[in-house]
Amino acid sequence: MSRGAKPPTAPPRPDQAFISVRGLTLRFPVYGYDAKSLKKHLARVAVGGQLDQARHGSTTVTAITGLDLELRAGDRLGLIGHNGSGKTTLLRALSGAYEPDEGQIEVRGKIAPLLDLSLGIDPTATGLENIRLRGRIAGLSARQVDEKMDEIAAFTGLGPFLAMPLKTYSSGMQARLAFAVATAVDADVLLRDEWIAVGDADFQKIAHQRLLGLVERAGILVLASHDLDLIRLYCNKVMRMDTGVGSEMVSVKALDELLARPSVR
Amino acid sequence: MEITEHMLRTGSRGFRDDLARAIEDLRRSSQGLGLAWSLAWHDVVSRYRGSILGPFWITLSMAVMVLGIGFLYAELQNIPLATTLPFVALGIVFWGLISQTIIEGCESFVQASGMLSQTALPMLTFVWRTVLRNLAALLHHLVIVVAVIIGFGLWRTLNLPLALAGLALVLINISWMCLLTAIISARFRDIPQIVMSIMQFSMFMTPVFWQPGERVGLMDAVLTWNPFFHMLDAIRAPLMGLAPEASTFPVLIGMALIGWAVAFGLFTVTRRRIVHYL
Structure with a gap:
């Protein structure tokens, strides 16, 4: 091929x-x-x-x-x-x-439902624990989570804050973490409800690139949204x-x- | 890349089709037991986050209760402490496993509503999560069991293989009870309160603290028809070096078969709807 x-x-x-x-x-x-x-x-x-x-x-x-x-x-x-x-x-x-x-x-x-970024997120657990938990729910094995851990941690850009409980995060930081884990799974079918705007301008840019990459990697994207510009941007x-x-x-x-x-x- | 295929059809193909998919759920959830264990362990860890003793807090409060009730009942029933204390200790520890699992079973699906409504995770995973969480708690309480076994010299007489067989049978039985309460409580939110009352009532009707005396009249009926007595007896008697009641193991096996048939039947019929109950 x-x-x-x-x-x-x-x-x-x-x-x-x-x-x-x-x-x-x-x-x-x-x-x-x-x-x-x-x-x-x-x-x-x-x-x-x-x-x-x-x-x-x-x-x-x-x-x-x-x-x-x-x-x-x-x-x-x-x-x-x-x-x-x-x-x-x-x-x-x-x-x-x-x-x-x-x-x-x-x-x-392999289906990756990104319907709710807060799926399986525990506010009292640390950032790292949440990455682990969310990855396991998404169908990664414990070893796969370990392998991807560095990549996900780097993508969140949260650095030392990952060792802190999630409840100490600002909502933007929480969204960064949730987004990073949710998009870390290699999937063939991506289901996405509303492209939730997350984080600050810098993160928006990286997030956008990551989503585009994910859309290219994923075989199929289904996106529900009211934002017509977003539909034009991602959908055919x-x-x-x-x-x-x-x-x-x-x-x-x-x-x-x-x-x-x-x-x- | 791992390819997983999902084939989901209409539910109007009858009971056979529903049963096949309920069995498929069982198979997938057993293969993914690692996930259930991860979730269960996370529950244990997060419940005691920030405390120094962690899960051992329950162990400690249980130990205090064992001592208090042990001394009290030794006095009340006029039985030597060396007999009462191990009896009460093992009773409280394993009663805790049985009653907590059934009570927490009510929340199995309700708590997981977020995950159930947007993923195809097998539903039984969340039942295993509850059972495994309580098994993890039991591992902490084994401190008490081991202390009693060593302290009162039970290790000389105990029948460990039989006790483990009893524990296995109890786990199989509380699993179906957990599944049953999980389904019914998802549909009717009054059930957790009712289950809690039943368990509280059963605690007093079951020889957890008190030694069963002579089996006559009401006492005989209470012991014969109380499933929790048989559950407790199957683990406690072998650990104390005694023979369980002759009826205990047959009752537990029969209860496991009938209970699983009923609970799994209900699961088969309601499985597609449970997510809408939540």
């Missing part, structure tokens, strides 16, 4: 990352709330998924309805849509946390979601046309 430049639309090798979603429907049962009052309350709200009253009197939210998606290595998909349109739910489904009610999800490759394809229904996937060049449509259906 090293001879010459590959055309971007080369058929996927069997060992290459891909995502295939067919007819995905996701429903959430909502427990512990009065279904009627919740329904009354939500009837006035324009955003959000579709609400149904389930047979048992509990409320079910249909977060995603009949979504199809095919992504191959090299695809960088931007998800847009207003709050509650199902973007994060789709990312969680792709990460394997939510299982479909209908339809099928197939993901090949875009999909709009509206009350749990996905539009077809279009090139990022057609982003404005996609947005101009009154609805995705």
Whole structure:
């Protein structure tokens, strides 16, 4: 595969990352709330998924309805849509946390969900301990964490502060650490919810480079964001979601046309 | 680069499919036991951060309780201290393992909601985390056990292999209890309070401190039908050089089989939904 430049639309090798979603429907049962009052309350709200009253009197939210998606290595998909349109739910489904009610999800490759930077972070533990813990949760073995430790520590730029408990850090420092660990995992599929701005201007620049590198290394990126500039910067394809229904996937060049449509259906 | 494949289908393919995936979860969580241990050890370390004695604080307070209750019950029940103290010491240490694991089991999934809602980590990992955390605590309390075994000369009569077999059976049993409370408490948040009350009540109904007297009437019923008595008996009796009740090991084995079948059945049915409970 090293001879010459590959055309971007080369058929996927069997060992290459891909995502295939067919007819995905996701429903959430909502427990512990009065279904009627919740329904009354939500009837006035324009955003959000579709609400149904389930047979048992509990409320079910249909977060995603009949979504199809095919992504191959090299695809960088931007998800847009207003709050509650199902973007994060789709990312969680792709990460394997939510299982479909209908339809099928197939993901090949090592998945790195960067949905929440504070995942597995313990404020009372030191920076180094947090790196270790987060790395283990991300699927690294204890040895792999040791091997990557220097690189991660250097990237945070926190130096001696790494031996201090995380609660003594400023929020910018915490974000640096969380970001460094979260992006240290080699992944084929990168799921990213909102490109959270972290740290000061210097760090923003390094972080941006690291993310670009990660996007190039990772086979597939799925990014949910409201920031259209960010989508244009990182993505080559875009999909709009509206009350749990996905539009077809279009090139990022057609982003404005996609947005101009009154609805995705 | 390591390639992991995820294949997730619709849940409407029936019980067989759910069972296959529950077993897959069990398999992956057992392979990733290192992660559960890392999390458990981190829990132990972070709970006692900044204290000098660390986890030995519980060991110390347990030792104080052992001495106090040992002397008291020796006096109350008119039994020589040399018999009472080892009995109470072993009782309190292993009762601690059993009741803490079940009580903390309630939090297994609730505490891990952040991780469960954005990764494909096997869910049972968090049950193992609770069990392993309490096993780590037990390792600290072994100080008391060893002190009693040496101090009261129990090492001359103890049956270590049988005690270890008893411990293994107890661990298998508290694991399913941990899984069961973890699932139910995720769905209904009143359960942790109920579990705590049950464990407190059971502590008094089980011969943790008091020596069981003659087995007649109510006493017989309390001992025969109390699963915790059998759990405690399976570890404590061999350590004290006594034979466990004839029914103890069969009861524990039967309880392990039925308990795991029930808990795993519930896990199979609810597994897809647990993340939504949180």
